[in-house]
Amino acid sequence: xxxxxxxxxxxxxxxxxxxxxxxxxxxxxxxxxxxxxxxxxxxxxxxxxxxxxxxxxxxxxxxxxxxxxxxxxxxxxxxxxxxxxxxxxxxxxxxxxxxxxxxxxxxxxxxxxxxxxxxxxxxxxxxxxxxxxxxxxxxxxxxxxxxxxxxxxxxxxxxxxxxxxxxxxxxxxxxxxxxxxxxxxxxxxxxxxxxxxxxxxxxxxxxx
Numbered sequence: 001x002x003x004x005x006x007x008x009x010x011x012x013x014x015x016x017x018x019x020x021x022x023x024x025x026x027x028x029x030x031x032x033x034x035x036x037x038x039x040x041x042x043x044x045x046x047x048x049x050x051x052x053x054x055x056x057x058x059x060x061x062x063x064x065x066x067x068x069x070x071x072x073x074x075x076x077x078x079x080x081x082x083x084x085x086x087x088x089x090x091x092x093x094x095x096x097x098x099x100x101x102x103x104x105x106x107x108x109x110x111x112x113x114x115x116x117x118x119x120x121x122x123x124x125x126x127x128x129x130x131x132x133x134x135x136x137x138x139x140x141x142x143x144x145x146x147x148x149x150x151x152x153x154x155x156x157x158x159x160x161x162x163x164x165x166x167x168x169x170x171x172x173x174x175x176x177x178x179x180x181x182x183x184x185x186x187x188x189x190x191x192x193x194x195x196x197x198x199x200x201x202x203x204x205x206x207x208x
Contacts, residue, residue: 029054029064030083034074038116042071042124042131068130072138075121078114087145101196104172108192111177118174143169160207167202171195 032054036045050070051061065073073083080090091110092103111118125132146165170176172195180186180194
């Protein structure tokens with residue numbers, strides 16, 4: 001006769017509950033960090049302030065991640081709605097042929113949501129080597145992802161993909177959005193309309 005391992009069964013039963021609680025806590029801390037980064041900037045936000053904003057202990061915040069990690073998680077959360085998003089799939093759908101205006105509109109919405117954190121990100125990168133490294137890595141990953149999506153959609157030859165990805169990345173960048181909306185005074189909808197025309201226009205150019 002085998003005696004059931006009640007403790008093991010209880011641990012297995014509670015594990016999903018603990019994991020769900022940990023995910024909720026992490027999301028709450030990341031959201032609090034994002035709010036402060038957007039309002040006060042990276043340098044003006046401390047880990048203790050994040051803990052106070054989230055209503056948790058400093059230990060909980062440090063267990064969630066170091067300050068640069070919280071910044072990138074907050075940016076991903078604002079941009080894609082997921083602090084763990086590593087690509088555009090959560091926002092734009094899987095790579096491949098797609099409804100371009102719809103994809104552009106969704107990405108533009110993510111850019112608008114995450115713009116305040118992106119500004120903090122950019123300022124912090126100029127002063128903090130750790131943040132600069134994360135930002136540089138993000139730029140490389142984003143370029144590669146755009147190139148991968150272009151190849152999956154099949155709009156151009158392999159030799160043109162790198163430059164084409166750079167051009168489309170610039171059009172859909174936070175920098176372009178910030179310049180056109182904040183500096184030039186465009187409405188969000190005007191930016192989207194322009195981007196919807198500008199992205200396919202790049203496909204007609206000779207990038208060889």
